[in-house]
Amino acid sequence: MKKYTITFLISFIYLLGFSQHNEFKIDFSYGIAGGVTPTYKELNDEDAISKKKANELVRYFLEESKMDFKSVYNGCQNRAMVMSLMLNDKQISHLKIWNFDPFKIALYNKQDALDVDDPLGIKSGKIYWDFHVAVVILVKNDSTNKNEKYVIDPSFSDLPLTISEWLSIQNSPNSHYTFLNPEWYNFVTLQPNSSIVCNNKSSNIVIPNCFPYIITGDFYKYSSVNFSPIAEELAVNQQITDFTTEIIKKLDETDSNKKIQLSELFSNFNSIKAILKGENTLDTSHPFNQYLTEYKKSYTESLNYWLKQLNN
Incomplete structure (x- = not known):
């Protein structure tokens, strides 16, 4: 019995090691399709707000922002951008967290789509995404005297979520996520006949239609063209x-x-x-x-x- 217990524990630890969310950083891109390398600056202690204020922010978005959070079939980048603008108006420092299906990161990754239940209950089966994005704030933890990142995503919860809680809700244990400054609105992916400039020469990349649309590392900032x-x-x-x-x-x-x-x-x-x-x-x-x-x-x-x- 002891032998089987040890074997189970080793197997469980092994699975944990190979089924976990992967944080990554974007520090280079080729400037494809007019995109650029996005920036990221860590939040400082002075940016932290109280847990009470964080809870109030979620209620504000749900009750006063006039935004809808129940129809989640499309448009998370748009909700996150408007929420970011509203946080700017309130002078609350924040970031965005981007979570990707691993097959959008590299061809050697198997697909593990993010999936959630339909809050409206009218779609049969799950809602599947290849990415999701939300805003992140820094919250003071009075019990530990430390500050911790929390996600505000009213589509999921009427309370702020820890990073691990937010990732777990999306049911993609092998997803890849990154933090970026809030002004980054959307990203570039390699698609069939994508054009790339190398050594001042433009070339079209031939990609089979069956391949996933891999992110290039290039992002677009929010601007008036997005209105x-x-x-x-x-x-x-x-x-x-x-x-x-x-x-x-x-x-x-x-x-x-x-x-x-x-x-x-x-x-x-x-x-x-x-x-x-x-x-x-x-x-x-x-x-x-x-x-x-x-x-x-x-x-x-x-x-x-x-x-x-x-x-x-």
Whole structure:
């Protein structure tokens, strides 16, 4: 029995050693697609806030920011960017934490997609991401007299999360994560026919379509060119959550087919976005048609609200 116990413990420790989140740093890039090497500066002790204030920040985002945190099919970089702008307004120093599916880091990594349950409960199965990003603050720990990084991600929790808690929620034990300054908005990936400049010569890289889109280390800073995509995604997410809570959740068992059709549409971010923007149309028999005018109007109002906020 003792022999088997020791063997189990050794095996468990071995698995732990090879199934863990991997922190990495980005200190070089080739400047692909106009991106640059992102910067990172550690938070200082004077940047730390109390746990009470950290809790209040989460409540602020949930109750007063007018942001939606329940529709998480798309757009985490946009939520994180707007949260960062709001923290800047409150003069609270912070970072962003970026977590990646390991296959976006190197070809020798197996895919281990981040996955979460749908907070709205309308998507069958899990929601899968190849990356996720959120804001990080420094919090004072009165019991240990030390400061610790906490993640504010109201999509996951109504309380600040430790780094390990935040990573664990995403169910990708081999993920790779890094901390960056908050102004970095999005990143570049190598895709089929990507162009790269080496020795002042531009070349297209031939990549099979079956390969993952690996990050290059190049990032883009937030700027005015991002206003429209950010406002659009925030507005779409708001309509997804509102329609789900106001209509889909209130349908009874006799409307099961209608519920299935609406759930499929609203759990597909790109499809409902195209409908709300007027880029695509639905079959005349689709049940959303009776609500379309109302929610397109609501989408436009939300879009204009966020465009105004971002321009300010």
